[in-house]
Amino acid sequence: MEMVQNIVLTVLVFFVIVSIHEWGHFYFAKRAGILVREFAIGFGPKLFSVKKGETRYTLRLIPAGGFVRMAGEDPEIVEVQPGQTIAVRVHDDKVTRIYLDRLDERSNVIRSEVESIDLEHALTVVLQVDGEPERLSIHPQALMVSKGRETQIAPHNRQFGSKTVAQRALAIFAGPLMNFVLAFVLFAVYIQLTGIATGNPDKVFIGEILEGRPAAQANLQVGDEIKTINGVQIGGDYEKMIAMIGESADKEMTWTVLRDGKTVELTITPALDPEAKAGKVGISPKFDVPTRTPGVGETITYAAKAMKNMTVLIFDSFKMLITGQFKLDDLGGPVRTAEITSQIASRGIEQLTSWTALLSLYLGIFNLLPIPALDGSRLIFLGLEAVRGRPIDPNRESMVHFIGFAMLMLLMLAVTYNDVMRLVKG
Structure with a gap:
């Protein structure tokens, strides 16, 4: 039952962050008077389709994004010729x-x-x-x-190209903008759910256990309160616990935990992590920290700081990718993201809310990168049009976006293949 719930929550997360992005494009395009032919979630063959008003709403097979098809962006309709x-x-x-x-x-x-x-x-x-x-x-x-x-x-005044540069730019920028708004709201919801700490943690609980790792083999359970390790009181000092585990690779340790009000003694042998060169047992913590409900001002301040910190983190990851500090095997596509989302969903609604906010922020920033086929590239073409006083040749622009889209799809296929192979190999 928990697995089904996690799958549903994972699908819901993707649906929300993609839908809010495409809704931004859709809403401001409609406000500008542009005919929106299709509002689609996903790519590829249609799974579900319904037409309401002038727009067809579709759900497509490949859950790798979505699109809003506006009149005038693509070849419109079959032409009628004189004599026909x-x-x-x-x-x-x-x-x-x-x-x-x-x-x-x-x-x-x-x-x-x-x-x-x-x-x-x-x-x-x-x-x-x-x-x-x-x-x-x-x-x-x-x-x-x-x-x-x-x-x-689509009469000329209903086509994308007939609108002013400002109207078209707003219709394009509105997608990432809605992702930023959603991220801010979700970070605010997260702080409301978790509260603000009023002191240091005085207890450490087991929040997650990785299958096949020493903690699972030793019968450690989620919710156990860690009292002592090798006779040393842990209290709320998680850093001390990590240091002790790291120094005890392949060495037997005695843990005392509190489970359902009863003291349980366990023997655990940390495994050596080759990359970290330290012992690990395969757990994530959950702290017992005294908290209070934040006020409106504190909630807004926290959400703004979270947006700033996560933005810096995202750009640092882009920098590492450009400088070659990331390998292709380190990248994750939709499959990997779905896997992580499912894992986080099992930790509770608070962590899932924070993760969804991060994904929404990432989607907004990524779409503004000057990569052909993304919103950032389209905004650059509009900027050039504003400077030149006339648009770039639509055929050339379409070719640039097509090539960019093809390259993105190839990259996605590559990382998806790696994701699937990673799952197969365990």
């Missing part, structure tokens, strides 16, 4: 549907050859009806129907 035969349905003197195929099956329509058509500016179509040209107005929300699919037309 189409069928149109008219309501209140305006064309509401344009059919491109299966014309003989359409009822209550006008079937004729196109003389001219403008779906972006004039919103008109001229048809040859009984040898005479007939001009019809097209509804700005008319649907183009082809191969069983309905696609709403």
Whole structure:
């Protein structure tokens, strides 16, 4: 049951941080009057799809992000050429549907050859009806129907490129911005859940035990209070305990713990950690620290400090990656992140809240990096447009983003392969 709960919480964490990011893009795009064709969570084949208003909401197979597809960002719809035969349905003197195929099956329509058509500016179509040209107005929300699919037309004023640089930049920046807002709120919730320490810890409890490690083999249990190690009182001094364990690699130790009100004596032999060159038993602590509920000002201050400290930590990790201090095997993708999230979920809602805040902050910062296909790169192109006074060639920009996206997908495949192999090898 706990495993199912952890899986549900892990999925929920990913869903929340990705959804809030895409909602930022979606909300400010709608406010600017841009037609949003799709709001998607995930990539690849559709698992679930529903259309509400002008937007189709989809859940896709690969849980590696999401996207908001705005009109004008990609090739819009199949073009209608002069001389082509189409069928149109008219309501209140305006064309509401344009059919491109299966014309003989359409009822209550006008079937004729196109003389001219403008779906972006004039919103008109001229048809040859009984040898005479007939001009019809097209509804700005008319649907183009082809191969069983309905696609709403996008007049120029509903397209992404028609908006000012400021409006487009805000629609793009709003995604990371929402991640920052979510991170701040979650850090604030975390301090409310845990409280502010009013003194030093006077007890150390076992918070987590790693399977297959000396602590698990010695029957140490989560919730045990560590009283003494080799006759030395531990109290709340976790650092002292770590030092004693580190100096006792491959040496038998006697632990006294308090479990359900009863004293239990255990024998544990720390294993040597080759990297740390110290003994370890495979536990994480949980402290008994006296706390109080923070006020509003303290909560805001803590959340701001947490944002600052975690931001510095994230940029330090980027720096290590650039300078080669990280190897590919050290990187983790969605699988590794999900694994860690599941482990943290088992520690309680407080730790999961803090971890979700960190993930949201990381997603916001990562998306602002000047990497093609990410929001940061798109903002750079908008900045160049503002300086030049005219946009970069859309075809060139699309090619840059496509190459960047392909490279990111290759990197993700590589780290995901490493994650899976790590799990297989245990």
